[in-house]
Amino acid sequence: MILITNDDGIVAPGIRALVEVARKFGEVLVVAPDSPQSGQGHAITLNQPLKLRKVKVFDEVDAYECTGTPVDCVKLAKNVLLKGQKIDLCISGINHGANSALNILYSGTMSAAMEASIEKIDSIGFSLLDFSFEADFTSAKYYAEKIIRSVLEQPMGDCKLLNVNIPACPLEEIKGMKVCRQGNGTWVEDFQEGHDPRGEKYYWLTGKFVSFEDEGDKNNDIWALKNNYVSIVPSGHDLTYYSEIDNFKHLENI
Numbered sequence: 001m002i003l004i005t006n007d008d009g010i011v012a013p014g015i016r017a018l019v020e021v022a023r024k025f026g027e028v029l030v031v032a033p034d035s036p037q038s039g040q041g042h043a044i045t046l047n048q049p050l051k052l053r054k055v056k057v058f059d060e061v062d063a064y065e066c067t068g069t070p071v072d073c074v075k076l077a078k079n080v081l082l083k084g085q086k087i088d089l090c091i092s093g094i095n096h097g098a099n100s101a102l103n104i105l106y107s108g109t110m111s112a113a114m115e116a117s118i119e120k121i122d123s124i125g126f127s128l129l130d131f132s133f134e135a136d137f138t139s140a141k142y143y144a145e146k147i148i149r150s151v152l153e154q155p156m157g158d159c160k161l162l163n164v165n166i167p168a169c170p171l172e173e174i175k176g177m178k179v180c181r182q183g184n185g186t187w188v189e190d191f192q193e194g195h196d197p198r199g200e201k202y203y204w205l206t207g208k209f210v211s212f213e214d215e216g217d218k219n220n221d222i223w224a225l226k227n228n229y230v231s232i233v234p235s236g237h238d239l240t241y242y243s244e245i246d247n248f249k250h251l252e253n254i
Contacts, residue, residue, distance in 0.1 A: 002148075003077050003090045003116065004030045007037040007070045007108025010057055014094035017137035018126060019058050021145045022091060025152055030063035031077040033070060033108075038097075040108040042115070043069045052076055070112035078119060089152060090116035093126035094140050096133070100165045100221040100231060101183035101211070110163055110235075117160035118237060122151055125161075129225060130168035139171040143230050147177075163233040167225050178229040183222030185211040 002022045006015045010032035022028050034053070045068040052064045064081065066073045074090065095109040104110045113125040124147065128140045143166055151162075163182070167174060189207035196202055211222045218224075221231035 001082065001085060001087050002026060002028045003074070003082070003087050003121075004028060005032050005070055005073045005077070005090070005092050005112045006095065007033065007040060007092075007112065008096055009033050009036045010055065010063065010065045012036075012096065013133060013135065014096055014126075014128065014137065014140075016058065017141050018091060018094050018144060019061055021141050021148060023061060024145070025148060026088075028061050029077065029081065030058060030061060031066055031073045031081065032063075033073060034065035034067055037069055037108045039106050040069045040071075040111070041106050042071055042111040043108075044075070045069060045072050050076060052080070070108040071115045074112050074115040078116075078121075087116070087121050089148065090121050090123040091126065091144075091148065092124070093128075094137060094144065094166075095125070095127035096135060097127065097131045098129045098165055098225070099125060099127040099163060100225055100233075101185045101209070102187070103209075104163055104182065104233075104235065113163075114161055114235070114237065120160060122156045123161050124148070124151065125163050127163075127165045128168060129165065135168070139169065139174055140166045142171055143174075143177065147232070159234045159236060161235045163221075163231075163235045165221060165225055165231045167228045167230065169228055173228055174230060175228050176230070177232055178218075178224040179232045179234070180219050180221055180224055182233050182235070183211060183213050183220035185209055185213065185222060 092113040099107040110125040113123040116123040191203040224231040
């Protein structure tokens with residue numbers, strides 16, 4: 001069984017592209033949010049009930065829309081819809097926009113895949129570097145199929161989560177795939193101030209992403225994507241900064 005979810009909503013073109021690919025490999029179940037949930041990260045719903053509705057969105061594929069977050073979708077799929085049934089692979093996406101570098105921390109797409117990986121399920125998040133609703137998913141589908149086939153034929157080991165980003169360029173311009181580390185960068189944020197029709201002030205988050213990577217370092221996803229490679233980052237859940245543990249040992253004695 002292949003479980004598919006996303007954060008752009010069940011009618012997004014990206015998830016339709018992923019369903020087209022995944023159904024080549026066996027039985028598929030889709031559980032996705034009923035509305036866009038970008039930027040939700042690993043949020044879960046605690047203060048209101050969740051609802052699942054079976055919908056006819058994909059031909060010959062069972063699909064459910066969920067009123068909750070992407071992580072809620074995975075939890076409900078595993079514990080309610082597929083209770084007791086083995087999930088061979090969970091795939092999330094194809095996201096409209098990058099989830100490289102620091103974006104993984106904010107991404108609902110990647111958090112859904114991460115939730116499955118916490119449950120020891122092989123999981124992949126796919127993202128295309130194009131925010132447009134009319135984005136061309138040709139390249140993304142081509143590489144998603146190659147990666148899904150490989151993971152199903154040779155299941156993952158200790159690492160249960162891959163973060164895959166695909167450049168927004170024609171298939172013939174992509175140079176290949178690069179397994180690498182997460183790049184170092186951050187968002188330089190700006191809040192645009194405005195006033196609503198009642199005269200009340202509001203703020204709209206904008207900004208730009210800035211890389212802190214050395215231009216000569218080719219072993220990170222920022223470089224890979226900039227140079228038209230599909231980036232594949234083996235990812236995990238442990239946020240410990242191991243090299244700094246000894247530097248903070250003095251706190252045990254204060």
